[in-house]
Amino acid sequence: MPETPRRPESRYGNRPTMKDVAARAGVGLKxxxxxxxxxxxxxxxxxxxxxxxxxxxxFRRNDSARVLRKGRTASIGLVLEDLADPFYxxxxxxxxxxxxxxxxxxxxxxxxxxxxxEQELALALCARRVDGLVVIPAGDDHRYLEPEIKAGIATxxxxxxxxxxxxxxxLSDNFGGARAGVAHLVAQGHxxxxxxxxxxxxxxxxxxxxxxRAAMEDAGIPVQxxxxxxxxxxxxxxxRAAEQMLSGAAPVTAVFSGNNxxxxxxxxxxxxxxxxxxxxxxxxxxxxxxxxPGVTVVAQDAAALGRxxxxxxxxxxxxxxxxxxxxxxxTRLITRGSGxxxxxx
Amino acid sequence: MPETPRRPESRYGNRPTMKDVAARAGVGLKxxxxxxxxxxxxxxxxxxxxxxxxxxxxFRRNDSARVLRKGRTASIGLVLEDLADPFYxxxxxxxxxxxxxxxxxxxxxxxxxxxxxEQELALALCARRVDGLVVIPAGDDHRYLEPEIKAGIATxxxxxxxxxxxxxxxLSDNFGGARAGVAHLVAQGHxxxxxxxxxxxxxxxxxxxxxxRAAMEDAGIPVQxxxxxxxxxxxxxxxRAAEQMLSGAAPVTAVFSGNNxxxxxxxxxxxxxxxxxxxxxxxxxxxxxxxxPGVTVVAQDAAALGRxxxxxxxxxxxxxxxxxxxxxxxTRLITRGSGxxxxxx
DNA sequence: CCTGCATCTGACAACGTTGTCCAGGCTCTA
DNA sequence: TAGAGCCTGGACAACGTTGTCAGATGCAGG
Numbered sequence: 001m002p003e004t005p006r007r008p009e010s011r012y013g014n015r016p017t018m019k020d021v022a023a024r025a026g027v028g029l030k031x032x033x034x035x036x037x038x039x040x041x042x043x044x045x046x047x048x049x050x051x052x053x054x055x056x057x058x059f060r061r062n063d064s065a066r067v068l069r070k071g072r073t074a075s076i077g078l079v080l081e082d083l084a085d086p087f088y089x090x091x092x093x094x095x096x097x098x099x100x101x102x103x104x105x106x107x108x109x110x111x112x113x114x115x116x117x118e119q120e121l122a123l124a125l126c127a128r129r130v131d132g133l134v135v136i137p138a139g140d141d142h143r144y145l146e147p148e149i150k151a152g153i154a155t156x157x158x159x160x161x162x163x164x165x166x167x168x169x170x171l172s173d174n175f176g177g178a179r180a181g182v183a184h185l186v187a188q189g190h191x192x193x194x195x196x197x198x199x200x201x202x203x204x205x206x207x208x209x210x211x212x213r214a215a216m217e218d219a220g221i222p223v224q225x226x227x228x229x230x231x232x233x234x235x236x237x238x239x240r241a242a243e244q245m246l247s248g249a250a251p252v253t254a255v256f257s258g259n260n261x262x263x264x265x266x267x268x269x270x271x272x273x274x275x276x277x278x279x280x281x282x283x284x285x286x287x288x289x290x291x292x293p294g295v296t297v298v299a300q301d302a303a304a305l306g307r308x309x310x311x312x313x314x315x316x317x318x319x320x321x322x323x324x325x326x327x328x329x330x331t332r333l334i335t336r337g338s339g340x341x342x343x344x345x
Numbered sequence: 346m347p348e349t350p351r352r353p354e355s356r357y358g359n360r361p362t363m364k365d366v367a368a369r370a371g372v373g374l375k376x377x378x379x380x381x382x383x384x385x386x387x388x389x390x391x392x393x394x395x396x397x398x399x400x401x402x403x404f405r406r407n408d409s410a411r412v413l414r415k416g417r418t419a420s421i422g423l424v425l426e427d428l429a430d431p432f433y434x435x436x437x438x439x440x441x442x443x444x445x446x447x448x449x450x451x452x453x454x455x456x457x458x459x460x461x462x463e464q465e466l467a468l469a470l471c472a473r474r475v476d477g478l479v480v481i482p483a484g485d486d487h488r489y490l491e492p493e494i495k496a497g498i499a500t501x502x503x504x505x506x507x508x509x510x511x512x513x514x515x516l517s518d519n520f521g522g523a524r525a526g527v528a529h530l531v532a533q534g535h536x537x538x539x540x541x542x543x544x545x546x547x548x549x550x551x552x553x554x555x556x557x558r559a560a561m562e563d564a565g566i567p568v569q570x571x572x573x574x575x576x577x578x579x580x581x582x583x584x585r586a587a588e589q590m591l592s593g594a595a596p597v598t599a600v601f602s603g604n605n606x607x608x609x610x611x612x613x614x615x616x617x618x619x620x621x622x623x624x625x626x627x628x629x630x631x632x633x634x635x636x637x638p639g640v641t642v643v644a645q646d647a648a649a650l651g652r653x654x655x656x657x658x659x660x661x662x663x664x665x666x667x668x669x670x671x672x673x674x675x676t677r678l679i680t681r682g683s684g685x686x687x688x689x690x
Numbered sequence: 691c692c693t694g695c696a697t698c699t700g701a702c703a704a705c706g707t708t709g710t711c712c713a714g715g716c717t718c719t720a
Numbered sequence: 721t722a723g724a725g726c727c728t729g730g731a732c733a734a735c736g737t738t739g740t741c742a743g744a745t746g747c748a749g750g
Binding site: 362363364374375378381382406407408409410411412413414415 | 735
């Protein structure tokens with residue numbers, strides 16, 4: 001007696017399949033498929049029977065099987081740094097909206113600024129055969145994606161460029177924005193201007209630092225080492241850096257802060273001091289206009305970054321986009337008071 | 346001559362399969378599978394050949410096929426209201442972390458507070474056979490999920506309860522939090538206290554309104570219609586509502602604002618006025634402590650909501666959790682100044 | 691030299707769907 | 721009424737993987 005092979009563990013709790021639906025409706029398998037996919041060539045009466053059977057059994061098409069057969073998953077992956085960061089929320093949302101408009105779902109994960117985790121995530125997404133990948137890189141070597149890209153997974157990098165491979169990327173004009181922000185402080189008469197940024201291994205941080213240096217050079221001001229802080233952005237460290245450059249014999253009279261994480265701490269430090277210090281911050285913050293004084297910022301458009309990247313991704317998939325390009329979106333200086341304070345000395 | 350059937354369109358750009366790897370390495374298909382999955386029973390020499398072949402071809406296992414065969418996708422779905430809302434960022438992140446700890450990926454989508462879109466999304470995720478679903482409901486009827494749950498898709502609702510089905514849910518103590526917040530205003534001597542909230546069809550909004558009414562009743566203060574605004578939360582409307590209750594013969598001397606979207610607008614309106622009005626807000630805001638005065642809030646722990654929900658989800662999947670339960674997490678009143686202002690008249 | 695056992699390997703079916711192709715029944719026309 | 725053509729429905733293979741099982745190989749002991 002031939003033993004029937006046991007099914008592997010619970011298996012979706014034994015969901016009905018098209019075969020079950022077909023049997024119940026007394027039709028062929030393919031007819032069910034036609035009804036489910038709204039294909040033509042089914043009489044209304046047959047369709048009704050099939051539909052009834054579907055409802056009765058609680059059937060839902062298994063997209064895994066569908067994907068296997070069709071070769072497209074109708075989903076795209078998003079690897080970002082931290083979903084909880086208010087900068088990435090609107091970006092993700094924008095990517096999601098574009099995906100939705102193209103009938104695709106979004107799978108995403110946070111790399112926590114760890115290159116290994118970025119790679120692990122990106123490759124896991126590739127294993128699921130996402131149609132495309134939007135990556136906010138944590139690492140600076142993306143050769144691991146080469147076979148994937150060659151195999152047809154559309155890829156766009158956002159916020160920071162790809163490392164060691166040719167690929168589409170969509171960035172903010174970090175250099176230009178920082179330069180303009182610092183120049184704004186110079187224009188108010190400041191000469192001793194501090195810069196507190198993230199680790200320079202992060203592209204955006206390096207570019208903003210470069211913008212700072214350029215603006216200082218434009219103004220003919222030699223930059224002092226003591227005016228710069230280029231480390232991690234945890235509050236304790238930023239606080240120490242800020243307090244240091246604000247004290248001593250020749251303290252800075254203005255600070256340029258390199259990202260939203262830094263900014264919140266800098267604002268706290270400045271709020272504790274009597275002497276008013278000017279501040280221009282990279283990245284806008286909610287409520288920034290309601291502080292005393294309002295915070296002058298160099299704003300980037302996170303939603304536009306995400307939207308542009310996702311649109312390019314789908315154009316790659318359409319085949320209407322062939323040459324990798326580097327796109328830079330402009331930033332916008334929003335004056336609210338803190339950047340217009342004159343030097344205190 | 347038998348025609349070879351044409352392959353359906355590009356098909357992942359013709360990626361190599363285990364069969365290709367096996368052919369190149371001169372071994373059987375199953376041996377490749379064993380190597381890829383780290384199963385025992387392969388000689389080091391064979392393993393080396395297979396590994397070499399994998400690297401040379403740029404092979405990556407197709408998880409769609411794997412899922413089809415194994416029945417588990419190692420992914421969970423998250424349906425939320427708006428990824429870009431700062432409240433949901435930490436929540437998503439927490440869900441993601443738990444998923445990651447269980448080796449699962451997170452697929453998510455925004456319902457934009459539209460019940461149809463919520464359903465469409467949730468069912469699309471079910472069609473992909475996610476192992477489980479975390480839902481922040483937009484609608485109030487979730488019977489459409491019954492067949493899915495019965496079929497074994499673990500489901501947890503967060504932030505708001507499920508409608509018309511039995512299911513796990515993890516909520517904040519919206520009622521208690523609001524009641525405590527309003528009581529705090531009463532304790533400062535306020536009697537005319539306004540409430541600006543979201544549409545009462547949203548569970549959280551209704552609960553907070555109930556908390557407001559309860560606190561007022563506790564204090565023996567009859568609530569006036571003119572003190573309440575229960576509509577959409579777009580800035581224009583909130584602004585109008587706030588201005589109305591702040592003017593007239595007997596204006597409110599304090600406002601309780603029902604969520605973070607409302608709060609930012611209310612703060613703007615109050616900042617424009619000379620007379621200081623007390624404010625307690627549901628949901629914490631970044632920088633809330635730096636405003637003048639600092640904003641007193643009833644804070645909920647978004648990350649804890651997400652973490653708790655995801656953990657319950659995986660316990661459902663383990664089978665260690667059988668009975669649907671309703672869990673309420675406490676809120677915390679954080680006094681910062683705005684809620685401690687005395688009545689102005 | 692043969693048997694027995696352990697180890698390694700591969701053939702095969704199955705997962706649930708969709709594309710191809712053909713059969714059968716119908717309508718329409720000459 | 722016969723033939724052509726259309727419409728509907730179903731059988732079958734294939735997508736790429738994994739579980740089962742049996743065959744091949746090697747080695748030790750009799």
